[in-house]
Each structure stands twice: as C-alpha cells, then as structure tokens.
Amino acid sequence: xxxxxxxxxxxxxxxxxxxxxxxxxxxxxxxxxxxxxxxxxxxxxxxxxxxxxxxxxxxxxxxxxxxxxxxxxxxxxxxxxxxxxxxxxxxxxxxxxxxxxxxxxxxxxxxxxxxxxxxxxxxxxxxxxxxxxxxxxxxxxxxxxxxxxxxxxxxxxxxxxxxxxxxxxxxxxxxxxxxxxxxxxxxxxxxxxxxxxxxxxxxxxxxxxxxxxxxxxxxxxxxxxxxxxxxxxxxxxxxxxxxxxxxxxxxxxxxxxx
Amino acid sequence: xxxxxxxxxxxxxxxxxxxxxxxxxxxxxxxxxxxxxxxxxxxxxxxxxxxxxxxxxxxxxxxxxxxxxxxxxxxxxxxxxxxxxxxxxxxxxxxxxxxxxxxxxxxxxxxxxxxxxxxxxxxxxxxxxxxxxxxxxxxxxxxxxxxxxxxxxxxxxxxxxxxxxxxxxxxxxxxxxxxxxxxxxxxxxxxxxxxxxxxxxxxxxxxxxxxxxxxxxxxxxxxxxxxxxxxxxxxxxxxxxxxxxxxxxxxxxxxxxx
Numbered sequence: 001x002x003x004x005x006x007x008x009x010x011x012x013x014x015x016x017x018x019x020x021x022x023x024x025x026x027x028x029x030x031x032x033x034x035x036x037x038x039x040x041x042x043x044x045x046x047x048x049x050x051x052x053x054x055x056x057x058x059x060x061x062x063x064x065x066x067x068x069x070x071x072x073x074x075x076x077x078x079x080x081x082x083x084x085x086x087x088x089x090x091x092x093x094x095x096x097x098x099x100x101x102x103x104x105x106x107x108x109x110x111x112x113x114x115x116x117x118x119x120x121x122x123x124x125x126x127x128x129x130x131x132x133x134x135x136x137x138x139x140x141x142x143x144x145x146x147x148x149x150x151x152x153x154x155x156x157x158x159x160x161x162x163x164x165x166x167x168x169x170x171x172x173x174x175x176x177x178x179x180x181x182x183x184x185x186x187x188x189x190x191x192x193x194x195x196x197x198x199x200x201x202x203x204x205x206x207x208x209x210x211x212x213x214x215x216x217x218x219x220x221x222x223x224x225x226x227x228x229x230x231x232x233x234x235x236x237x238x239x240x241x242x243x244x245x246x247x248x249x250x251x252x253x254x255x256x257x258x
Numbered sequence: 259x260x261x262x263x264x265x266x267x268x269x270x271x272x273x274x275x276x277x278x279x280x281x282x283x284x285x286x287x288x289x290x291x292x293x294x295x296x297x298x299x300x301x302x303x304x305x306x307x308x309x310x311x312x313x314x315x316x317x318x319x320x321x322x323x324x325x326x327x328x329x330x331x332x333x334x335x336x337x338x339x340x341x342x343x344x345x346x347x348x349x350x351x352x353x354x355x356x357x358x359x360x361x362x363x364x365x366x367x368x369x370x371x372x373x374x375x376x377x378x379x380x381x382x383x384x385x386x387x388x389x390x391x392x393x394x395x396x397x398x399x400x401x402x403x404x405x406x407x408x409x410x411x412x413x414x415x416x417x418x419x420x421x422x423x424x425x426x427x428x429x430x431x432x433x434x435x436x437x438x439x440x441x442x443x444x445x446x447x448x449x450x451x452x453x454x455x456x457x458x459x460x461x462x463x464x465x466x467x468x469x470x471x472x473x474x475x476x477x478x479x480x481x482x483x484x485x486x487x488x489x490x491x492x493x494x495x496x497x498x499x500x501x502x503x504x505x506x507x508x509x510x511x512x513x514x515x516x
Contacts (some may be wrong), residue, residue, distance in 0.1 A: 012393045033425040034397030068396045068423060069342060113276070120275050123341050124298030146396065149422045150341065152297045152451050153483055177425050215429060216454055217507050218485040224511030240485045244492035250514040251497050
C-alpha cells in the first residue's frame with residue numbers, strides 16, 4: 001500500500017497537505033523557504049510528528065529519517081556501537097551481515113574512527129555516521145533532511161552516488177536548500193510553501209520559477225541568459241564544464257564562427 | 259580594529275583522540291576577513307574553538323596585538339556563530355535569546371532594546387521575536403544564533419558554516435551582514451565549504467589533517483572547485499579574447515547573448 005497523507009495541516013508552518021501519495025521509488029527533492037514545513041513533513045512521514053486532523057497512512061513501509069542535526073540521532077559511546085546496536089548477537093556473526101557491515105564501513109570511511117566516541121567527530125563525520133546507520137538498516141523509504149550540509153566536496157559526491165544508487169529501487173525524499181547539489185542528480189521535486197502539491201514538478205523548472213535571487217555568479221549568469229531566451233538548458237549552470245561548453249557555443253554564434 | 263596573533267599554537271583533545279591542530283604561526287590582521295576551508299575533520303572547528311576560548315592551546319599562545327593572551331580577553335570580544343545553532347540558542351523565545359548579551363552590557367533599557375531590535379531586524383527576525391525557539395526550523399534557528407551575535411557586538415567574528423540550512427532570503431541577509439562587518443572593519447574568520455566566500459575574503463587558509471596552509475585566491479578557488487573560476491578557466495582556454503572573469507554575470511550574459 002502506498003504511503004498517503006490526506007487533509008493535514010502542520011503546526012507552526014501551517015503547511016497544508018490536501019492529498020499526497022508517495023511515488024513507488026526514485027529520488028525527489030523537497031524545496032522551500034525556511035520555516036515552510038519541510039522538516040515537519042519528513043517527521044510526519046516518519047511517524048515522529050503527530051497531527052490532530054487528517055490521515056497519514058504509511059502501510060508496512062520501513063521508514064528511515066536522517067535528521068537535519070546528526071547529533072539528534074547519536075546516543076552511543078562508540079561509533080561501532082552506534083552502527084551495530086539494532087542487531088542481535090546472532091545476526092552480528094552471520095557472514096552476509098558482516099559483509100554488509102564491511103561495505104558500509106568502507107562506503108562511509110568509518111574504519112579510522114570505528115572505536116572512537118562519536119562525540120569526538122566533526123559535524124561532517126557525524127553526518128556520515130548517521131548515513132552509515134541507515135545504510136545498514138536499509139529502510140524501504142529514506143527521508144534525508146539537509147543531507148549535504150557540513151559535507152566537504154568529496155563527501156557531497158559520495159553521498160550523491162549512494163542516494164542515486166538507492167533510488168533505483170527505493171523511495172528517497174531530500175529536503176534541502178542546496179540547489180546545485182540536488183539539481184545535479186534529482187529530476188523532480190516538490191515545492192513546499194503554504195501548500196504541498198500532490199505531483200512533483202521538474203526540478204529545473206522549479207529552480208527557475210522559485211529560486212531568486214541567485215546564490216552564485218554562474219547561477220546568476222544562467223538566469224540572465226534564460227531571461228534573455230538564450231538557447232541554454234535549465235541545469236547546465238550546475239556543472240561549470242557543461243556551462244562553459246554552452247557559453248563557448250553562444251560566443252561562436254555571436255561572433256559568426258561555427 | 260582587532261588583530262589576533264597565533265604564536266606556535268597547538269592543541270588536541272587528549273591522548274585518546276586522533277584530532278590535533280597546529281602548530282599555528284600567523285597573524286590575523288585587524289579588519290581582515292579570513293576564509294578557512296578544508297576537508298571534514300581537518301581542524302577548522304578546532305580553530306574556531308581556540309578563538310572562542312572553549313579549547314585551550316596546549317602549546318604556544320594566542321594574543322591580541324596589544325598584548326593580552328586569550329584568557330584575558332573581554333567576554334564579548336569574540337562572537338562565535340557555531341556550526342550547530344542549537345549549541346548556543348538557550349532562551350525560550352527568539353527575542354529573549356537575542357537580548358541576552360545586551361542585557362549584560364547595556365547601560366539603559368533603551369540601549370538594550372535598540373541592540374536587540376537592531377539585531378533581530380538585521381536577520382529578518384522582527385516578526386518572529388515571540389516565537390518559541392523549539393518551533394523554529396533549522397534555518398530560522400541559525401538566523402537566531404547569528405542575530406544574538408550581532409547583538410553581542412563583538413570585534414572578532416568567528417562564523418562556522420553560517421550559510422548552513424538557510425534559504426535564499428537568509429543567505430542574502432547573511433551576505434549583507436558580512437558586507438557590513440567588512441565596512442565596519444571587524445575581524446572575520448569565515449569557516450565554510452562554500453566557494454562563494456572567495457569573493458568576500460581577503461586571505462585564504464586551508465586546514466587539513468590538523469595543519470594550516472595559506473593559499474592564494476586561485477589555489478583556494480581550485481581546491482574548492484569554485485564554479486565561476488572553473489567556468490572561466492575553460493572559456494579562456496577555448497575562446498581567444500573571451501575575457502570576462504571580472505565582469506558581472508549580467509555583463510557576461512549581454513556579451514554572450516546580446
């Protein structure tokens with residue numbers, strides 16, 4: 001049974017969800033201003049936020065939520081315990097489980113601090129630890145709240161690859177303000193401000209429609225070009241190599257060289 | 259203007275921790291804006307903690323140009339916007355939290371009120387003054403933490419990933435705030451993975467594996483994969499005479515698509 005939300009108004013943000021039905025699989029962005037209710041919506045789906053009216057149906061899906069602040073989800077005194085506590089002693093010795101643990105440790109580079117206290121880690125490392133916990137738990141639906149925050153460039157790339165791989169056969173929702181990061185691999189998204197639409201929209205169109213003023217010079221250049229009806233794509237600015245290739249073509253058109 | 263001198267400074271978190279920073283030997287000139295970046299876990303936040311005085315140097319000393327060492331600095335001299343705003347927002351309501359510092363230093367109720375209201379307005383929080391902080395979104399909480407530091411009126415600003423979780427309106431307010439700090443010749447240490455600070459900072463410090471390295475603008479831009487920098491590297495290599503790196507995005511757009 002698909003997850004659905006019907007006739008729910010969230011507290012504080014006032015976000016109204018008339019009807020929302022979860023897509024079966026894939027990765028979708030959840031974008032909108034601060035305080036619009038993005039995190040609340042993810043909490044609602046995860047069962048952490050109760051509302052008085054409306055209905056929320058989650059079916060039998062196992063739902064994982066990686067929260068905005070990784071410290072909210074860290075409770076143990078060792079990194080290894082934080083990753084392994086949900087599993088009983090019998091399971092921990094099973095060869096296939098050990099292989100999964102090894103894969104997760106490798107993916108999130110936990111070997112170097114496996115026996116350390118999680119409280120000694122940097123914020124970016126704490127976020128990787130919480131990703132690792134959910135990587136191993138392998139929920140049917142994964143909700144990620146600002147997952148790219150406090151990650152350096154390398155870890156943003158690695159997290160993107162992990163999410164994209166999961167989204168082939170799982171549902172992943174990402175609440176974020178990091179437009180370049182989500183645009184680099186997410187096709188569709190929901191705009192969250194006052195109301196939430198039932199159907200997702202093309203994320204590039206959402207960016208052009210909603211995201212002003214621009215946050216960087218290349219983004220600003222692209223918006224100017226689009227405003228001038230230049231023949232450029234909505235997402236080319238997020239990759240400077242592609243953007244430069246397109247700009248070179250425009251330059252040659254203007255100067256008559258082909 | 260307040261200059262800070264690091265003289266052979268090193269610190270760590272005890273013998274069981276892998277993390278250490280130093281030795282640091284440099285001066286941050288009064289009125290300078292330093293952009294600090296580097297990989298996760300490299301020691302950036304430790305530098306912030308040294309300046310804020312929550313971590314002590316185990317070797318060397320940190321002092322002001324006119325002599326006082328870190329332990330003797332006035333409590334309001336350094337304003338630290340922490341990576342996790344929850345670590346510093348402690349009052350029940352937004353306005354109360356922003357007013358904590360003025361309630362200590364203000365000579366009159368009017369001065370207290372002006373400092374608090376000015377700081378709330380600077381971060382676009384006037385209408386949210388009575389909001390309970392637990393009801394805030396991550397971005398709103400970050401703005402509250404920042405407004406409290408505005409109200410503190412520090413001479414040295416340490417900002418640790420201040421743009422995290424902020425929507426575009428919040429980022430614009432932050433950008434304007436940093437512009438004002440530069441105008442007032444405050445000393446600013448900006449810690450971030452965001453290449454946009456390249457356009458604002460005077461000098462660039464890369465911290466990795468506990469070691470600090472001063473970089474030029476071009477080197478820092480290359481390490482952070484600054485999109486504007488990368489875009490122009492390709493443009494200039496492929497199109498003879500395609501200068502425009504220093505032009506505004508609007509001017510470049512008109513150049514490419516008149």
